[in-house]
Amino acid sequence: MTNTNNTSESQGSQHSSRKQHKSHKSQESHQESHESRGPRPMEVLREARAQLAELTGMTAESVSSFEQTEEGWVLEVEVLELQRVPDTMSLMGSYQVELDSQGQLTGYRRVRRYERGRADSRGSGGR
Incomplete structure (x- = not known):
């Protein structure tokens, strides 16, 4: 039973890590597109x-x-x-x-x- 809890916890942490990575990539992409467009x-x-x-x-x-x-x-x-x-x-x-x-x-x-x-x-x- 302990093993099952660890597995679900690790899956949740991997899912959270992927969300953070996606969010970080999205922010980088937004910054790059703003820089390539030039000033507002x-x-x-x-x-x-x-x-x-x-x-x-x-x-x-x-x-x-x-x-x-x-x-x-x-x-x-x-x-x-x-x-x-x-x-x-x-x-x-x-x-x-x-x-x-x-x-x-x-x-x-x-x-x-x-x-x-x-x-x-x-x-x-x-x-």
């Missing part, structure tokens, strides 16, 4: 703002467009270029920022400069 969109947004601010020395305030491409990511970032009083007269710049598939900045350029308080004429259909 929110990580890309944060990194793009931080990298642009570091390169230009200006405050990246917001991201107005965001798109994943075959090469990586393209964003349009609104940057405070010159602070004025009142704040509505501050000069803003809209920068096109390009990142590779891993979220590293590969290039940027200013596409527009405007006063913070001005309405955007591009959105109204004409100039």
Whole structure:
């Protein structure tokens, strides 16, 4: 009878060990697939703002467009270029920022400069 108990206990422990092994394999597979996919969109947004601010020395305030491409990511970032009083007269710049598939900045350029308080004429259909 003791032998039977040992056998069922050892089977239970083997079953538990297999479950843990499967669970560990599943976690590894999930981590590998996340790493092969690259960074998540929110990580890309944060990194793009931080990298642009570091390169230009200006405050990246917001991201107005965001798109994943075959090469990586393209964003349009609104940057405070010159602070004025009142704040509505501050000069803003809209920068096109390009990142590779891993979220590293590969290039940027200013596409527009405007006063913070001005309405955007591009959105109204004409100039």
